[in-house]
Amino acid sequence: MRHRLPHRASEVLAIVTAVLIGSVLASLCLVLLETGLRSPVPPQRLGSIDLVVGGEQSVPRAEDLDIALPEHVGVPTHLIREVANVPGVTAAAGDVSFPAAVSDGAGGFQPAPDPRRAGHGWDSLLGEIDLVGQAPRGAHDVVLDEMTAAAAGVSVGERVEVALGGEPRTMHLSGVVDRAGTTDNSGAASGVPGTILVSDDLARTLSPLAADTVDLITASTEPGSDPAVVADRVQQAVGPELVVSSGADLGSAERPAAAVTAGMLVLLVLSAGGVVVLLVGFITGGAVSVLAANRARELALLRAVGATPAQVRSLLARHASTVVLASSATGVAAGYGLAWWSQDALVGLGILVIGQEVSWSPWPALATVLLLWGVMQVAARAASWRVSTLPATTAVIETQSEPRAGGPLRTRAGAVLLVLALGTALAPLVTRTEAAIIGAASGALLAGIGVVLAAPAVVRRGAGWLAPRQRSVSGWLAVRNSGSFAVRTGGALAVLAVAVGLTVTQVFTTTTLSSVAAHEARASTIATAQVTADPVGGVPEGLVEEIARLPSVSAAVPVLRTSGVRTTSDGTQALTGAEPEQILAVGPGADEVLDLGVVDGTLTDLAGDTVAVATSLGWPHGIQVGDTLPLALADGTRVEPTVVATYRHGFGFGTVVASRDLVPAAAGPVDSVLVRGEDPGAVERDLSALVASHPGLETSDPLARAGTATQDPTVWISLGASVVLFGYLLLGVANRLVATTLRRRREWQLLESLGATHGQLWAMVAAETGLIALGATAAGLVISLVPMSLVALGFLGTPWPQGPLWVVAAIVLVVTATAAVATLVPTRHLLRARGALVLP
C-alpha cells in the first residue's frame, strides 16, 4: 500500500508547517508584547544614582491605557533643598538638559540619537562617576565620555569644538568620564550616545526650561541606609504628585520617551496579533480539515463498527494534537530565537531605546502552545463533526463524494459582508480623515471573509457558465471538476484571494497615506527653502532673526514638531479614545510660508494661546473656530488654546498647528525655519552663505521633511509583518492544494481507464490551477484595489490607486507560482508513481 504513504506524510507535513510557523509568529508576538509591557529601560547617565524624583509621566485616559508623555514633566526647583534635607540623603541636585553636540574632528558633528537633550549639568551626577581630570567649573569647561572625546580627537586639557544650544563654541575639555562604570556592557557595545557635561550654571542658561523647574532631582543616600526607607521619606517630602524612582525604575525616569515607544510596540503587537491569531486558526484549521476529509472514510467506517461520535472526534483531535505539541515546541524555540535576533533591529527602528532588551519568560511559550493546542482541538472536532454525527451508514456513503457547494445561508452571509465592505470603502468619499483610509483598508478584511464564504457558490455558477464554452476536453473536465467540487476549489481560490487582497491593501494603504501626505504637503508649502540643524539639536533663536533679515527673504518662520493629547476641560484626563496628535508649533507669519487650505478662520490670528485644527480632527469631533481645545502637551503642560482656524491639509502637517507661544519647549532652538522670498535663487544663495559660516546648519527643500507619515518606523514593521503573513497564507494554501491533489488519485485512475492520456490529465490539472490562480487574482485585486481607488478619488481626485504596480505584479506572480507548484508537483508524483490502472 505504498501510495497511501505520501497522503499521510503530506497531511502531517501540512499540519506541522502550519503549526510550526504559526507558533513562531505567535510566540514572537507574545515575547514582544511582554517586552513592550515589562522590559525595563536601562539607565544610562544616571546608572549610579540612588534616587531620582520626577513628575508623573502619564495622562490618565478613561477606559483605556494611560497615555505616556515623551518629555520630562519637570519638578519644582525649590524641592532640591527639601530632598537634600531628608534624613539619609547625602546630596541632591537638579537635572536639566539642553541641545548639545561634539565635533567629529572633521568639520561636522558626531551623530547622536537625540542631540536636543544631549547636554546636562555636572552636579546631577552627584560625583558618583569615575572622572579623569577636573569637573567642569567655569563657563568654558566641558566633560565628555572617553568614546566621544576619542572620536573628537581630543584629550583632557585640550580645546574641543562643541555646539551648545545650537551655537558652535570652543570649550576646554576639563575631564573625561569612564562610562563603563555607569552603563551595562550591552549598552556600551551598542554605542550609547555621547555624554556632554557642563557646569550647572551654564546648563541652566542653555536649558529652555524656566528657572523654577528642573527635569529631575537626583539624590544619593548614606552608605548603609535602607534605600526603600529613604525613598519613602523623600516621597513624603516632595508630596504625592511626584514620583520617586530607584533601582530598575531609574532608566524610565531618565528616558520618558522609552515608555512611549514601548507603548508603540504594544499597540503594534496587539494590532498584528489579532491577524496572526486569525491566520493561525485559519491555516491550522484548514490543514486539519484536509486531514479530516482524507480520513473521513476511515472515520465513517469506525462509526459503522461501533465507535461513538465523541470517540471518533477525539480520535482525530488526539491524532492532530500529538503533532501540534511537538511542532509548536520547535516553533516556540524558533520564535524566541527570532525575538532575540530582532532586538537590534527594534533598537535601530527606535521601537526599543538603546540598551533596552527583550524580556524573557516562559509565559509566551506556554500561551503559544496552549493557543495552538486549543485551535487544533476545536478545528479537529469541528472538521469531524459531520461525519461523526451522521448515522453510520449514511456516513460511509457520504464520504465517497465530497461536499459540493456551500449552503445558501453561507453564500448570503458572504454577499452581505461584501456589501458591507463596499460601504466602508465609500467612506473616504465622504470624510477626509485617516480613519476613513484605515476603515477602507479594514473593509478589505471584511471583504476577504465575504469571498471565503461566497466563493463556492460563485465558483459553481461560473463553472456552469464556462463549461459549454470549453473547446478542449481537458479544459471542459477542468471546469466541470472545479464546479462539481466547488467547496474544494472555492476554498483554495478564496484563501489565495485573501492573501492577494490583504497584502495589496496593506502596501497600498501605506503608499496611499504617504502619497496623500506628500500631495497635501506639496499643495500647501509655499515656502521656498528650509533651514534645519538636526546634528546640533536645532536652529538657535538668534539665527531665525538673522535669516529674516537677509535681503532676499520676505518671511522666515520657525517651526517645532511636538505632540499633545486632547483632554477634558479640567485637564485631569485624556478624552476617551483620544490618541496623541502631532502638533506643528509655528512662529508668527505662518500664513506666509504655509497654505494649509484654511476652511474657516485665518492663520493670521495664530498667536498667543491659539491653535488651528485640521478638519479631519475637527469635523468628527465638532471642533469649530472660537472653541477652546484643552490639550496636555508632550511634557504634560495643560493648555486651553482657542481655535482660530480649521484647515484641510491635515495629512501633510499633522492635525494641530499651534502658535509657538503655546509650547513652552519652543523657547529653545527650533526644528526648522521655513523661508520664503520673491527670488528663490537669491534666497538659495543667501542661505548657502549663512550655512557655510554656521557649522551644523543645513538648508534643504522645504518638502524634504514635510511628509510625516513616511518617517514612521512602524510602517516598515507592519509592511514586513504583512509580507510574513502573506507567506504564511500561501504556505497554508499550498499545503491544502498538495493534500487535495494527492487525494485525487482514484479520480485520475478512472479517467485514465476511460482513455485519458497523461497529457490530457496534465492539461486538465493545469487548467484547474489556472482557473484558481486567475479567480484568486481577480477577487483579490477587486477587494483591495476598489477601496484604494476610492481613497485616491476621495483624497487626490484621481481614480487610480496610489502605489507601486510592480508590487501587484509580483504578488500575482507569486500566487500563481505557488498554486502551480503546489498542484503540479504532486500531480507529477501521482502520474509517475502509478503503474497499472487497476480499479476495483
Added chain:
Amino acid sequence: MSTGPTLRAPVQQADRGPDVAVRLDSVSKVFRRGGEVRALDGVSLSVPRGAFLAVMGRSGSGKSTLLHVAAGLDVPSSGSVWIGGTEVSRLRETPRTRFRRDRVGFVFQAYNLVPSLTIEENITLPLRLAGANLDRAWVGTLVERTGLVDLLRRLPGELSGGQQQRVAIARALAPRPAVVFADEPTGALDLATGQGVLGLLREMVSDYGQTVVMVTHDPVAAASAHDTVVMADGRIREVLRAPDVEVLADQRRPPEPHTVGAHR
C-alpha cells in the same frame, strides 16, 4: 457462429487472422509487491470475433488480472497480448491508452462512473477524450436499449446500482469498441436486474456482432455466454463449450485434489 475460444501453447501466425478479436500468448503476470504473487501463469487464449466468452474461477484465481491484461489496462510480465492486429503489450503508455480508448470497452464491477458528470456526459466521456465524432444515432440506440432515456441529466449518485451498471455498459459500448470486457457486471445486482444487464450484453453480441469477455461467478450468467473459460491459480483449467448451468455450477465446487495438467 463463432468457432469458440482456442487454447494454444505455441504462437501460431495463422491464428492472427482477421477473425481473432483478442489473443494472449503465454501471458504471465507477477505482482512483486509484498511477496511474489503469480496472478497469471503462462495463459494462452484466443477469442474469435463475435464471441461471448465467460470467465469463471475461484476468488483469487486471476480472472480480473486476465481481463486487465487482455484489455491493455495493465501490461503482462511476460508473453504478448494482441487485440485485432495490434500487439498492445508492446505499446508504451500513451499509445496504449489511445489504442484502448478507440478499440476496447471496459465495464468495471464497481461501475466507476465519474461522480461529477451527468449520465449523458459519462456515456460520451470516452468519445470526448478520444476527440472522436459523436455518433448520435448509435448513442441514442444504446441509451434506449439500456433504458436510460429518462436519466440522462442525473448524476451517478442519484442512480441505483443496476442503473449505474447499465450506464457503465453504455459507456463501454459508445465508441463501438472491437471488444468489451466486463468484470463481474452483475456481481452487485439482484437476480432480475442482473438478468437485465446480461440480456443487454447478449443482445449486443447477437444484434451487432460485438465481442464480449465477461468475468462472472454466477453459473446462470455464464450460461448465457457461448463458451466459458475456467481459471485456477493463474492458469486456464478448462474450456467449456456452450455448457449448461449444472456443469457450470460444478465449477464452483472446491477443486479436486489433483491439478489439471496441461492447458490442452
